[in-house]
Amino acid sequence: MxxxxxxxxxxxxxxxxxxxxxxxxxxxxxxxxxxxxxxxxxxxxxxxxxxxxxxxxxxxxxxxxxxxxxxxxxxxxxxxxxxxxxxxxxxxxxxxxxxxxxxxxxxxxxxxxxxxxxxxxxLPTKVLCKADCKGICRQCGKDLNAGECKCDGFVPDPRLAAIKDIFYGNKEV
Ligand SMILES: [Zn+2]
Ligand SMILES: [Zn+2]
Known part of the structure; x- marks a missing residue:
């Protein structure tokens, strides 16, 4: 108007x-x-x-x-x-x-x-339904606020694996 x-x-x-x-x-x-x-x-x-x-x-x-x-x-x-x-x-x-x-x-x-x-x-930059929202499972898509899903939740992260190699590599020296 x-x-x-x-x-x-x-x-x-x-x-x-x-x-x-x-x-x-x-x-x-x-x-x-x-x-x-x-x-x-x-x-x-x-x-x-x-x-x-x-x-x-x-x-x-x-x-x-x-x-x-x-x-x-x-x-x-x-x-x-x-x-x-x-x-x-x-x-x-x-x-x-x-x-x-x-x-x-x-x-x-x-x-x-x-x-x-x-x-x-x-406009808010971050929108959460509640401060501790658990989100959804990346594997099965289940809303984790409604309970745990059956996925084992272990997703190997190649970056972490690389850090681990460096760590153990140093120890051996
Ligand atoms: Zn939420
Ligand atoms: Zn899941």
Missing amino acids: YVNLTDAFTVAGKVERISVPIEMDHFSCKYGEYKLTDKSPVALVLSNVGVGKARVQGQAEVTLGMNCDRCLKQVDQIIHLDFDQEVMAPDVAQPDPDDDDSFVDGYELNVEQLVNTEITVN
Whole structure:
């Protein structure tokens, strides 16, 4: 949704509070696509802070259906968005045409683009269903949180074997 910034850019002392619904149902980035399982509206405060200059503050909360890094179980990740930025009217500052992420389009604030950018910077780098998630067996694929599997779990690691050779080699000298 677009919000008009004309008053915030031009009316001295103007402070406008609005609530804007988030439209997106999915969030996509280079790591994948995640469903928004829950979302709040964006509570926006638009203030005039100078000629052609507006301050955009806002808060929202979205819940993304992500997957545990170890067992792939779906984990709902709540992400708090809290931003505070200054933006310029197009006749005060020329927008950078290479900036695809720009959330100001002329006199309009692109709230979806802003939310998208804020989710990107607040995306958790590690997702675990629980701190001690045991993951899945690399051999049979069983979820090890549900119990041990029948695999013997011994996977010879050639790097360890090489270290062992060096160790015993030194001892013999
Ligand atoms: Zn897990
Ligand atoms: Zn197994």
